[in-house]
Amino acid sequence: MMSQREMKSLQERVDAITQTIKSGRLWDSIMEMAKYGATANGGVNRLALTETDNAVRIILMEWINRPNYHFFVDAIGNLFIRRDGATPSLDPVMTGSHLDTQPSGGKFDGIYGVLAGLEVFRTLDDLDMATVRPLELAVWANEEGCRFVPGCMGSACFAKPDDLPHWLAITDDESITVAQAVARFHKTLSGIPHRPLGTPVHAYVEAHIEQGPVLENTSATIGIVSGIQGCRDFQVTISGMEAHAGTTPASSRQDAMKTAVLLLRDLYTLMDSAGDECRFTVGAFQVYPNSSSVVPGQVVFNIDLRHPLQSSLTALGNKVIALCDKHTGRCSIRAKELRWRKPVEFSKVLPDLIQNAAHRLKLPKRVLPSGASHDAVNLHLCCPTGMIFVPCEGGISHNEKENAALADLHAGTQVLAEVLYRLAENIP
Amino acid sequence: MMSQREMKSLQERVDAITQTIKSGRLWDSIMEMAKYGATANGGVNRLALTETDNAVRIILMEWINRPNYHFFVDAIGNLFIRRDGATPSLDPVMTGSHLDTQPSGGKFDGIYGVLAGLEVFRTLDDLDMATVRPLELAVWANEEGCRFVPGCMGSACFAKPDDLPHWLAITDDESITVAQAVARFHKTLSGIPHRPLGTPVHAYVEAHIEQGPVLENTSATIGIVSGIQGCRDFQVTISGMEAHAGTTPASSRQDAMKTAVLLLRDLYTLMDSAGDECRFTVGAFQVYPNSSSVVPGQVVFNIDLRHPLQSSLTALGNKVIALCDKHTGRCSIRAKELRWRKPVEFSKVLPDLIQNAAHRLKLPKRVLPSGASHDAVNLHLCCPTGMIFVPCEGGISHNEKENAALADLHAGTQVLAEVLYRLAENIP
Ligand SMILES: [Zn+2]
Ligand SMILES: [Zn+2]
Numbered sequence: 001m002m003s004q005r006e007m008k009s010l011q012e013r014v015d016a017i018t019q020t021i022k023s024g025r026l027w028d029s030i031m032e033m034a035k036y037g038a039t040a041n042g043g044v045n046r047l048a049l050t051e052t053d054n055a056v057r058i059i060l061m062e063w064i065n066r067p068n069y070h071f072f073v074d075a076i077g078n079l080f081i082r083r084d085g086a087t088p089s090l091d092p093v094m095t096g097s098h099l100d101t102q103p104s105g106g107k108f109d110g111i112y113g114v115l116a117g118l119e120v121f122r123t124l125d126d127l128d129m130a131t132v133r134p135l136e137l138a139v140w141a142n143e144e145g146c147r148f149v150p151g152c153m154g155s156a157c158f159a160k161p162d163d164l165p166h167w168l169a170i171t172d173d174e175s176i177t178v179a180q181a182v183a184r185f186h187k188t189l190s191g192i193p194h195r196p197l198g199t200p201v202h203a204y205v206e207a208h209i210e211q212g213p214v215l216e217n218t219s220a221t222i223g224i225v226s227g228i229q230g231c232r233d234f235q236v237t238i239s240g241m242e243a244h245a246g247t248t249p250a251s252s253r254q255d256a257m258k259t260a261v262l263l264l265r266d267l268y269t270l271m272d273s274a275g276d277e278c279r280f281t282v283g284a285f286q287v288y289p290n291s292s293s294v295v296p297g298q299v300v301f302n303i304d305l306r307h308p309l310q311s312s313l314t315a316l317g318n319k320v321i322a323l324c325d326k327h328t329g330r331c332s333i334r335a336k337e338l339r340w341r342k343p344v345e346f347s348k349v350l351p352d353l354i355q356n357a358a359h360r361l362k363l364p365k366r367v368l369p370s371g372a373s374h375d376a377v378n379l380h381l382c383c384p385t386g387m388i389f390v391p392c393e394g395g396i397s398h399n400e401k402e403n404a405a406l407a408d409l410h411a412g413t414q415v416l417a418e419v420l421y422r423l424a425e426n427i428p
Numbered sequence: 429m430m431s432q433r434e435m436k437s438l439q440e441r442v443d444a445i446t447q448t449i450k451s452g453r454l455w456d457s458i459m460e461m462a463k464y465g466a467t468a469n470g471g472v473n474r475l476a477l478t479e480t481d482n483a484v485r486i487i488l489m490e491w492i493n494r495p496n497y498h499f500f501v502d503a504i505g506n507l508f509i510r511r512d513g514a515t516p517s518l519d520p521v522m523t524g525s526h527l528d529t530q531p532s533g534g535k536f537d538g539i540y541g542v543l544a545g546l547e548v549f550r551t552l553d554d555l556d557m558a559t560v561r562p563l564e565l566a567v568w569a570n571e572e573g574c575r576f577v578p579g580c581m582g583s584a585c586f587a588k589p590d591d592l593p594h595w596l597a598i599t600d601d602e603s604i605t606v607a608q609a610v611a612r613f614h615k616t617l618s619g620i621p622h623r624p625l626g627t628p629v630h631a632y633v634e635a636h637i638e639q640g641p642v643l644e645n646t647s648a649t650i651g652i653v654s655g656i657q658g659c660r661d662f663q664v665t666i667s668g669m670e671a672h673a674g675t676t677p678a679s680s681r682q683d684a685m686k687t688a689v690l691l692l693r694d695l696y697t698l699m700d701s702a703g704d705e706c707r708f709t710v711g712a713f714q715v716y717p718n719s720s721s722v723v724p725g726q727v728v729f730n731i732d733l734r735h736p737l738q739s740s741l742t743a744l745g746n747k748v749i750a751l752c753d754k755h756t757g758r759c760s761i762r763a764k765e766l767r768w769r770k771p772v773e774f775s776k777v778l779p780d781l782i783q784n785a786a787h788r789l790k791l792p793k794r795v796l797p798s799g800a801s802h803d804a805v806n807l808h809l810c811c812p813t814g815m816i817f818v819p820c821e822g823g824i825s826h827n828e829k830e831n832a833a834l835a836d837l838h839a840g841t842q843v844l845a846e847v848l849y850r851l852a853e854n855i856p
Pocket of ligand 2: 538636
């Protein structure tokens with residue numbers, strides 16, 4: 001093994017690693033994993049804790065089964081692959097993501113983060129390089145939240161072990177509990193030692209495709225994730241009076257559809273003026289009785305409002321409620337708040353490390369909040385946390401057409417390698 | 429029989445008739461009919477050409493089965509009750525309406541017009557009064573168009589007998605054809621002579637509940653129907669691009685919902701400025717994929733536009749198309765015209781007669797177009813035609829809650845009686 005003393009400096013060692021990353025090996029690994037649960041249209045269907053999901057975890061372990069690695073499972077179905085550190089008593093530096101997919105998911109969401117971590121480990125092995133701190137690759141259970149609702153289950157339970165009983169009781173469509181599915185996973189991986197939930201972590205960094213179009217539209221290769229935006233979800237119910245479309249003059253109508261349109265027009269105008277970081281979506285909209293010749297007596301729609309800044313999210317959500325009040329008149333309007341999740345802002349440590357690595361590697365970069373939720377939200381509760389985004393084609397994800405460029409995947413892995421190595425060599 | 433010569437004048441004879449109308453008998457007849465197909469919630473379910481529909485026709489015939497009456501059926505399932513005139517060769521003066529209802533219809537829609545006509549005939553019988561022209565009471569088949577689509581079938585086929593084969597081939601949900609249903613009606617009324625479709629009619633006047641709120645809101649008892657408004661129906665399809673609600677900035681979206689709202693807001697503003705005679709309804713509205721966290725990729729909605737003036741209807745419909753073009757940009761917009769039915773304007777003869785009768789009877793009156801379609805639209809193709817509207821509670825119709833005040837039903841029957849009698853005594 002080439003000792004670190006033979007390296008001239010930390011930077012030289014970092015350069016050796018980032019230059020040794022093998023993007024072809026990374027690509028082949030992604031394509032190999034995509035065979036498990038492959039759909040006819042080029043996507044992947046690998047629901048959480050199914051046989052297929054368990055199978056790819058075993059394959060991952062087989063790929064890295066060398067003497068300097070150790071495997072652990074925990075009570076919620078997470079899998080950890082630990083690479084020995086020179087000082088084993090130090091808390092590990094962790095990377096990872098998820099291997100489960102949506103029912104018609106793609107080849108990159110989640111899997112990229114796991115296999116980018118694997119590629120870093122393989123590269124360190126190629127160079128016979130040790131790190132002071134241990135490194136760990138986490139495969140979080142049920143990130144997607146399709147089979148068992150909600151998602152980010154494994155990381156959430158890792159961050160808050162007391163919630164274990166709550167999670168284990170959740171059932172899928174066939175009344176199978178998480179407890180049963182995790183027991184099956186444990187049985188499939190029998191012999192792998194169990195480890196308590198919530199073991200200490202020094203730092204966590206996760207690579208992921210952006211799942212949005214910002215990097216592609218701004219020609220950036222590396223997204224330095226500043227945090228994860230918060231959301232306020234509302235269900236708005238507008239109640240008027242059904243009436244005959246032919247016989248009822250406008251002056252006698254209590255038209256729930258018309259009220260909805262006038263309210264929504266004001267909401268879109270408000271949100272347009274709130275800047276491009278604001279996300280405002282009315283995606284679900286129901287009209288009753290939904291007959292072309294009947295003035296609608298009721299409209300029910302959902303508002304999905306997201307913003308990375310807590311103050312903006314609060315103010316905009318309050319304006320939603322105020323506009324609903326303002327438009328109450330002929331029809332009554334009720335805005336029920338379904339969810340208020342505060343934004344997560346990553347502490348500067350990891351975003352700065354990612355930014356410096358991208359800068360040094362001369363990669364076009366951009367700071368952006370994550371629009372989607374990720375396991376990193378939960379790790380943020382445990383340790384300094386960061387995320388590295390790479391572009392995906394057209395911003396399309398959760399879709400069989402999901403695609404990403406090998407050069408971008410390679411660049412993200414280089415940044416990940418540098419950040420992991422610097423953290424693992426840095427003993428504050 | 430009291431001869432007309434014993435009467436001092438036409439007006440004295442008219443007064444005798446209108447003062448002899450028995451509103452209690454009219455009410456009892458309506459309530460008796462409502463027993464056939466009665467629903468648990470006080471409404472009526474009597475679909476066209478069912479056994480129940482056939483049964484009430486037989487009851488109607490039994491109620492008026494006297495020597496001066498003759499019954500006829502025709503090939504589309506209409507029933508005619510003819511009261512002899514002093515000069516049988518003259519074309520008859522006709523009144524009538526329909527006895528079929530919506531699946532959850534009320535006690536008054538259609539039935540009122542038939543039984544108001546019956547009450548006039550009974551009153552003439554009470555007074556032993558003959559008329560110069562014969563009088564006919566028509567029960568039109570399948571006005572509602574629920575079991576067999578579309579409606580106003582019997583009157584449409586009466587006005588255009590060549591269309592008979594087209595109508596007979598229409599089927600209900602159970603694949604029963606109109607031909608089969610009419611054959612069953614003929615069998616139920618076996619022995620009743622058949623008459624050709626489209627026999628000449630001197631004039632047609634139909635009493636009906638308004639099915640809208642205009643008379644009630646303006647405290648008018650008698651509606652003098654000027655005609656039946658025309659309609660232009662559109663289906664608007666807005667196509668954008670599905671996107672993740674959390675990750676896609678507004679600047680990258682092709683949000684079909686937002687485009688729909690901005691377009692509809694302009695349409696509502698336009699129609700608001702078009703006056704209260706304009707009816708603009710968006711009653712059917714579908715969002716795809718209709719998930720709260722997905723920016724809608726497509727919205728499809730229907731526009732129901734009606735106006736009593738041909739020029740206004742044309743201009744407003746053209747503006748709908750122009751606004752759809754104007755809002756095309758991020759999303760494509762396609763406006764498909766589903767139907768363009770020109771307004772019907774009744775010639776002045778009947779509306780003037782109705783207006784004069786209401787004036788003489790000191791009944792609060794109002795000229796208005798009909799918002800809904802009626803059999804009178806088709807009779808308008810055959811002869812001078814008019815309609816008498818009376819208020820219904822809250823403008824509610826096609827509903828089990830449909831209700832009307834006895835005093836209003838009585839007043840409408842008085843006007844009908846005067847108009848029918850003057851027409852039947854007037855030989856131009
Ligand atoms: Zn993911
Ligand atoms: Zn009717």
